[in-house]
Amino acid sequence: NAGVTQTPKFQVLKTGQSMTLQCAQDMNHNSMYWYRQDPGMGLRLIYYSASEGTTDKGEVPNGYNVSRLNKREFSLRLESAAPSQTSVYFCASNFYSNQPQHFGDGTRLSIL
């Protein structure tokens, strides 16, 4: 019962470094999502992929890129990390719009 798996769980970067966050789901879901959560706040949608081969911007896409590698995997890339991107990043998946989303345990990212 892996569900949604995110790697790594923790990471510290220096300003300007690049990094890719990985997400994989084993539930045969069509849609996948990346969110960020800042302290004391709700989640904000960065990008989503409604189906394999498609990606779309969410509420806060600036500074990020995504790749839907296949049906199982959806990665989030920070090309040049900035301190403002320090956050907890959550990946989620579901069968299609308006169905329950299943979330991973998050990646805690600090940028110095």
Add this chain to the structure above:
Amino acid sequence: DAKTTQPNSMESNEEEPVHLPCNHSTISGTDYIHWYRQLPSQGPEYVIHGLTSNVNNRMASLAIAEDRKSSTLILHRATLRDAAVYYCIKGSNYKLTFGKGTLLTVNP
């Protein structure tokens, strides 16, 4: 696009019912009402969702006002494991808009 409005915090006693309110006065006809909850250091967990009619599942009930401008999540018998931040979200077409949620404290 305005998010939903929830109380910052609520308190309940164990084994008593809990009614968590939510206002979503700007909801559109295609927006679903979703509820998720989040325990510390974990990802959100789906609780329930609905469009127009009241909904029940093994975790909770969702009561939606007739004009759809408000809803209430009902936990029938709160347990200590129900202590979490509860998010009321309106969303459609893949996009969920989270607010700050309600921190529910359950007293033994």
